[in-house]
Amino acid sequence: MNVSEKVTAPLEALESQFAALKPSIDRFAEPVSMYVLPFEGDSK
């Protein structure tokens, strides 16, 4: 695939924003489902 800057530049910006959230991710030790279907446990 020919990857242009049009593809990578916004992607790098997005990944950089996401990297800033990493500390909060790493605080979580609880198990989570692969897909967080929002209310599966609440409604059945």
Added chain:
Amino acid sequence: MTILEAAAALRAKKVSSRELTAECLRVIDGGNGAYNAFLNVTGVSALREAAAFDGELARGIDRGPLHGIPIALKDLFCTRGVATTCASLLYKDFVPDYDCTVWEKLSGAGCVMLGKAHQHELAYGVTSNNPHYGPVRNPWNVERVPGGSSGGSGAAVTAGMTFMAMGSDTGGSIRVPAAFCNTFGLKPTFGRVSKFGVLPLGYTLDHMGPLTRSARDAAVCLQVMAGRDNRDETTSFAPVDNYLPSEAISLKGVRIGVPSNYYFDRVDPDAANAARKMIALAASLGATIVDVTVPDIAALNTVARIILLCEAATVLNQFAGREHEVGADIRVLWEQGLLMPATEYINAQRLRRHFRDAFLRVFDSVDVLATPTTPTGAKKIGDPTVTIEGVEEDFRLATTRFMRGINVLGFPATSQPSGFDGEGMPLGLQLIARPFAEKRLLEVAAALEDATDFHLHTPPSL
């Protein structure tokens, strides 16, 4: 005319379903050249269905308030024997041999299908400026976008072509066109309405809902569509409420939260003022206004974009090798999704639960949140950016920034007419509630609607 008004007229024998349908087809015939709201009009079968429903009413068979009401479906709802293209060349020859659950329920309730509404290609964008089938044009100003991705649905409802048009919402795609076209739009709770038979974009972000002329019309549509569907395992077993708001609604005791962060930052003053006036109106109707600080929406939007890039790329990869058949905007997003590491996707899903819990705590102190739907009114077709308070932003990201995160949460949200900007383009008020609180959400929306006339305004050219 609203659905409920048409339903009353049908039962009073002032009009027939065939007459309502013929009138919609006449308006479509007269306006579709200008607005490009429909990709496919199924006029012959619509008139046949309408005549059959008239016959039922004459024999005393009444399926409820949607009996004999003409409606449209965004062109990603699968309908047996009717092309379902997602406004994309990738699906151009796709004629499903089954109906989606939404259409099964709506047709079972007596709806007449007028045809398939145009949209942003593959539902992956907010302009409905489609490179293959032409742009949908906003009936309020044909040089402006109608929003998207359900742009044809918004244009068709505001132009009087249909009483209701179904949309899908992955990051604002019902609420954006509702705001830009001056219609009501409802994105129900994730799992409230089945997605079976709807061409997907983001597996865990897609929501199905109606665009209508009133909150009560949206309520009667939701009433029919809501509920568990064994063919969509993400649908909920939660009981279905009686959603139709009463004639007289009091907002006394209702707590309306107004975010003090994010939602009024970098917003066109007209859009902010329109929302604040609606909030003041709610207070005058007895609601308690509560200033709240909401969790980090910018971070939530980042989570939303990562999840969507990955899920949409997964959907699109069934067409690998046909990248040249999609528009340039879709191709960029598709490639970005393929480059996103799986670890980022998993971490985004982990953060999702964190944000959901944080937002649920906000709803300990409020019943609904009120915000502008979009930071601006509709802009010109083809403009890739928008400038707000001197800052130039990508139009897609700017337009969805008050909505996209709500899809990550899965909470229900509406957009309703709230006024007009200085260029005469419609503006929307977004209301957000806790999961499965559609009844309360629609009550608040209907109370505000009853006290205003913005929803009664029609485009100047009509």
